[in-house]
Amino acid sequence: MxxxxxxxxxxxxxxxxxxxxxxxxxxxxxxxxxxxxxxxxxxxxxxxxxxxxxxxxxxxxxxxxxxxxxxxxxxxxxxxxxxxxxxxxxxxxxxxxxxxxxxxxxxxxxxxxxRYLEPPHIILRKGLIAGIEYPLLAEHMSEYMAKTLFCTSLLYRSTTEHKRAVVEFCGNVELCRLTEQVVFSDPYKVSEYNHWTSPYLDRDAETIREDYLLKIEVAELKSKFCERAQALIHGDLHTSSVMVTPDSTQVIDPEFAFYGPMGFDIGAFIGNLILAFFAQDGHAGQGNDRKSYKEWILKTIEDTWNLFHQKFTALWDEHKNGSGEAYLPAIYNNPELQKLIQEKYMKELLHDTLGFGAAKMIRRIVGVAHVEDFESIKEANIRADCERRALELGKTLLKRRREFVSISEVISAMKHIQS
Amino acid sequence: MxxxxxxxxxxxxxxxxxxxxxxxxxxxxxxxxxxxxxxxxxxxxxxxxxxxxxxxxxxxxxxxxxxxxxxxxxxxxxxxxxxxxxxxxxxxxxxxxxxxxxxxxxxxxxxxxxRYLEPPHIILRKGLIAGIEYPLLAEHMSEYMAKTLFCTSLLYRSTTEHKRAVVEFCGNVELCRLTEQVVFSDPYKVSEYNHWTSPYLDRDAETIREDYLLKIEVAELKSKFCERAQALIHGDLHTSSVMVTPDSTQVIDPEFAFYGPMGFDIGAFIGNLILAFFAQDGHAGQGNDRKSYKEWILKTIEDTWNLFHQKFTALWDEHKNGSGEAYLPAIYNNPELQKLIQEKYMKELLHDTLGFGAAKMIRRIVGVAHVEDFESIKEANIRADCERRALELGKTLLKRRREFVSISEVISAMKHIQS
Known part of the structure; x- marks a missing residue:
């Protein structure tokens, strides 16, 4: 040293x-x-x-x-x-x-x-702003999330291993507190750090601070974030924490990592893809209306969840007789019961994902740290229109996430707001 | 030393x-x-x-x-x-x-x-078997649970204090694992340690091991027990962990203590009162049909929850501008919103309480460790009848806990099964 x-x-x-x-x-x-x-x-x-x-x-x-x-x-x-x-x-x-x-x-x-992630690796967010398609992105990210989340959960580990691991990452409390503040608190109150595309979104930001149902739902998610040690999550899995080429997908910067709810990671990634989608209209022009690119983003969102679902449950099936203690084989080793359990687990995980994803979207529009997807749209009125659509979807997902039974319904909601 | x-x-x-x-x-x-x-x-x-x-x-x-x-x-x-x-x-x-x-x-x-809890302190369970009324029991136990659970939760504490405390009690993993095994696993599978009033309950025990819905619900509760660090719970709050006189109520033996779901404590206490209720018919006789004592148990169950609800929310109101970080005053300082939040929180806590209480009841009838309430009923057929009624309620509560909106509905269900 x-x-x-x-x-x-x-x-x-x-x-x-x-x-x-x-x-x-x-x-x-x-x-x-x-x-x-x-x-x-x-x-x-x-x-x-x-x-x-x-x-x-x-x-x-x-x-x-x-x-x-x-x-x-x-x-x-x-x-x-x-x-x-x-x-x-x-x-x-x-x-x-x-x-x-x-x-x-x-x-x-x-x-x-x-490792240095050599060119042509770039930050995914910059690729999304530039309108570059990454045909393997959903495949790779679903693989990363399925493996890291499944294998650090009680579906794979004993409770002894789990508690030991939880202890170690409790030390990362300062970073957790930063998330608690900027994701779950600041956007819902007056805070010196908050900003938004003013004056266009002044009323929208105010509406968020007055929305009881939104505040009730975000409190539930905050409690889950603080209390539920479900898996070792990355903790900051937005599109600037991913570096990409057409062939390679690399996840970096897990300094916010701790044992928290899986949906916080999946939601961060999907929520940021949704932000990228709604920003596209601000990047359209010069002969590229971004229409087909928006379709690619929609497909990538849908594929990410569906492939994650498939890979995660495949890992579960593969290890169902392993040392994971959440569902002991002596109780749950029955194909029909296993299917019922997985359906329930994945439905709740989808709802967590949509809730956390929505909270991450909202905070990027009216909180302290914004995203380049919108910030790079120069005309404030156009930017505000894009942001308002994202905000509308975020609010819907946060408040009504339990009504969504599949990712395709999220895609439909996105299309509906866009049109 | x-x-x-x-x-x-x-x-x-x-x-x-x-x-x-x-x-x-x-x-x-x-x-x-x-x-x-x-x-x-x-x-x-x-x-x-x-x-x-x-x-x-x-x-x-x-x-x-x-x-x-x-x-x-x-x-x-x-x-x-x-x-x-x-x-x-x-x-x-x-x-x-x-x-x-x-x-x-x-x-x-x-x-x-x-401290030596001098006579006439006795184990509450023995008092319940003897048919002794404790007019202050609900008042005292609701006070104990409200104060210990509220003040060790994020409603009262900062997330920094909370994570530090969680870490310390993660070391008690062996005792947590014992609970995981005997409460959430063994009763739902064939286990050498399980026993029950045989042959009377052979079919009942088998039915539990075949009940998909029961297994799905108990898995959800097990995950909550393993993952959710809501408050410092006693961890074993049955009626033998309480010593009483008509004036005094003392909670002992928290060796299973750790940061877990509040409902596990409240459920343990209420679940064991329910067991005491269904055991009364086995203790009737010699001029005492135990009818009025059963009414007292019902009232004690109802009062315990209702007083807990009242005391817990009163603590919340009192400390709503304190250092608890779950609901920051800058976001939630509004009487109407505060009321909505508390209703949601307490509804979920009731459902957790009923679920965990039910799991504790079931395991005392078909698992390794039984309770003296039933064991002291000498005639096996009478004991089995009492146990079967408790088992029926336990299964109902575990599977349909979310349909109960108040403790009085639980009392009605108990009366219905009893009649």
Missing amino acids: AFSEFRPLDENSLIEYIKATPSLSSKIGHNYDGLKIKEVGDGNLNFVYIIVAPSGSFVIKQALPYMRCIGESWPMTKERAYFEAVALKQHGGLCPEHVPEVYHFDRTMSLIGM | AFSEFRPLDENSLIEYIKATPSLSSKIGHNYDGLKIKEVGDGNLNFVYIIVAPSGSFVIKQALPYMRCIGESWPMTKERAYFEAVALKQHGGLCPEHVPEVYHFDRTMSLIGM
């Missing part, structure tokens, strides 16, 4: 650090000729350096003890790097195809060395 | 231990003349000694590393004494009127020294 206490690295000290760290320096053959370093952190919380040398490459991510976008006035534990590293390793062990390999972790420095 | 490593105490080494322990010896004025020691543990897990001297008294409870009733073949961590001591202190701090004071705890020896 290069340093005995935490200090933020710059490009010079970074090289010194790499030289002193065999697990990193070996990745570039200990050869510093032609080494290139680029700082690329565009997030709110961290420094990210890309290190590329003729003989290899990696990424260094260092957590800072505050929110980078706001500055030192919003402190944020750098211990989150520890939880990110543990989650990357655990999820990576379960689904190596879609999680970048961790080469090195330094808890003192809050620093992770991991 | 008297001993440097664990050893089970006998009456001789107990005196040696007390002499070496000021927090205990001071309770009897360091005076060993006229000291009386009595071993009274009638439970399955521990040794319990009563120490009475002219100048004072206390109780010593020592956990053994196995289930006492079965022997060393069923190992059980003696660390449970630690969780019992912590729960006694925390619940005692919140509700000192109904929790005995802890004088001393020795983790190495798995030993708790605490």
